[in-house]
Amino acid sequence: MNFQKLIKEFKKKGYKLTPQRRLILEILSKEKHISAEEIFERIKQSQPNVSFGTVYRNLNILLELGLINQLDFKDGRTRFELNKSHHHHLICLDCGVAFEIQVCPFNSEIFRAADSQDFSIENHSFEIYGYCRNCKYNKTKKLDGKEEQQS
């Protein structure tokens, strides 16, 4: 099971398994693209005294261990996701919905470009920003409205 594997990985690295950590891992393994605040709110339901510090500290540990990735949704809040199968995202600039796409464009040409600078690659981000079906529709409606007001 993915969740059990995570916990094992965590303990193997010498970290203690606290109830808060267990919950964070549990939440992450259920949700994609979750923010620190959302994690905080979820944990509070069963651990009312949890603090933001705990959430951030552990997310940073998970990042260092390479077990999670962070995503930039361009709305000021970092999102986190389990580092499962490699994928990228279509991110709506209006409502923030994110679709995963399985195709990764990393290719040997890019690797060579990095290599020619003697640059050692740790990871990469490839995110496509735009508008989902719903927001595209709403945008069109809004624009129509404005034009009517102007004329």
Add this chain to the structure above:
Amino acid sequence: MNFQKLIKEFKKKGYKLTPQRRLILEILSKEKHISAEEIFERIKQSQPNVSFGTVYRNLNILLELGLINQLDFKDGRTRFELNKSHHHHLICLDCGVAFEIQVCPFNSEIFRAADSQDFSIENHSFEIYGYCRNCKYNKTKKLDGKEEQQS
């Protein structure tokens, strides 16, 4: 000239050309990957009374006009660059240096993936994170040091 073109574009959209705006455009056309604070500091040299609000307000206008892009260096500060020729970056997680690479991996397969979700693309980011030659070297040295201390 690139800078003149920028100003023209700016006025064409109905914005007034203030000395502050002229300076921001001038700075952007000279520098790649500059942060809001760095722009602020530069302007202050000739306009000591400039405020952060002015810098951010105008950067946001430039973003809306599509004249600049924002970059995520993973260090908490957004960087801005003129939207000249399309390119991507190799970003060092240690010292923050960014190399531009001209190769873009966007391809028809990705376009189809977006299209199948009825997702309308505005832009995309593709950034490669890792360590530049110098920092890679320093990292190795540091690790060696630690190992020596431990043994």
Add this chain to the structure above:
DNA sequence: TCTTATTTTATAACCATTCCTATTTAGAAG
């Protein structure tokens, strides 16, 4: 059970960015 290093809590601090409003100004019109 005891011990200790690790972790958490609670709170304050931090820092990038945005907001507010009185004042100033760019640029259009006369």
Add this chain to the structure above:
DNA sequence: CTTCTAAATAGGAATGGTTATAAAATAAGA
């Protein structure tokens, strides 16, 4: 050149995400 006004700025306060600190709590090995 002067007047006028919507737009822009200065100055400072507010916001919000994230990190730091220090005292209290706790996981896990002996």
